Amino acid sequence: MDKRKLIVLVLVLIAVVIQFFGPARTNPPIDDSKTIMADLQVPVEVMQILERSCFDCHSYATKWPWYSYIAPVSWLVVNDVNEGRRHLNFSAWTDYETKKKVKALDELCEEVEEGGMPLKPYLWMHSDARLSEQDVQTLCDWTKSAIATLRGTTPTNDEDEDEHEKDEYDY
Numbered sequence: 001m002d003k004r005k006l007i008v009l010v011l012v013l014i015a016v017v018i019q020f021f022g023p024a025r026t027n028p029p030i031d032d033s034k035t036i037m038a039d040l041q042v043p044v045e046v047m048q049i050l051e052r053s054c055f056d057c058h059s060y061a062t063k064w065p066w067y068s069y070i071a072p073v074s075w076l077v078v079n080d081v082n083e084g085r086r087h088l089n090f091s092a093w094t095d096y097e098t099k100k101k102v103k104a105l106d107e108l109c110e111e112v113e114e115g116g117m118p119l120k121p122y123l124w125m126h127s128d129a130r131l132s133e134q135d136v137q138t139l140c141d142w143t144k145s146a147i148a149t150l151r152g153t154t155p156t157n158d159e160d161e162d163e164h165e166k167d168e169y170d171y
């Protein structure tokens with residue numbers, strides 16, 4: 001066998017062998033009582049944007065694309081999804097304390113306004129996930145009212161501190 005054929009054979013073998021390694025794609029079962037919908041009013045138009053552009057990485061309802069089955073690309077995709085879920089998971093929303101929910105919603109609006117989310121590499125493969133200015137507006141209007149709702153029902157420590165500061169100014 002000449003050297004070139006040997007090199008190709010070795011590369012093919014490596015490509016085959018790496019398919020058996022790397023992190024697993026997961027879709028843990030979704031408990032409806034733990035989702036963001038169970039906790040907050042989520043209008044249909046907001047839900048549609050979240051499902052279209054965010055759920056693949058921020059929920060357990062991930063739709064795994066074909067390239068997520070092929071190493072080494074799969075390693076990057078699975079890693080993004082695991083990281084995304086770790087930072088913000090709409091399917092495990094009720095695990096968060098009120099303070100963390102408020103922070104997450106605040107960051108949600110900030111990320112989409114700055115164009116930080118959805119992640120750029122995701123948009124190369126999912127052009128329909130791109131957010132219009134209207135989408136960003138819809139999301140931020142919703143996060144603001146959701147934060148107000150959360151604060152109204154369960155005041156956060158932050159707010160208590162604000163109250164004290166105000167008191168000091170008043171007197």
Ligand code: HEC
Nearest residue numbers: 053054056057080083084087088107108111117118119122
């Ligand atoms: C391709 C996967 C992917 C998609 C799609 C995606 N995200 Fe993320 N998101 C991540 C990852 C990974 C992180 C954590 C690392 C980082 O902040 O870049 C993250 C972090 C975040 C954070 C937390 C930022 C922080 O400072 O902790 C928010 C909020 C967020 N994403 C919102 C969204 C929203 C809203 C959408 C949809 C419009 C979205 N993401 C779509 C992968 C994704």
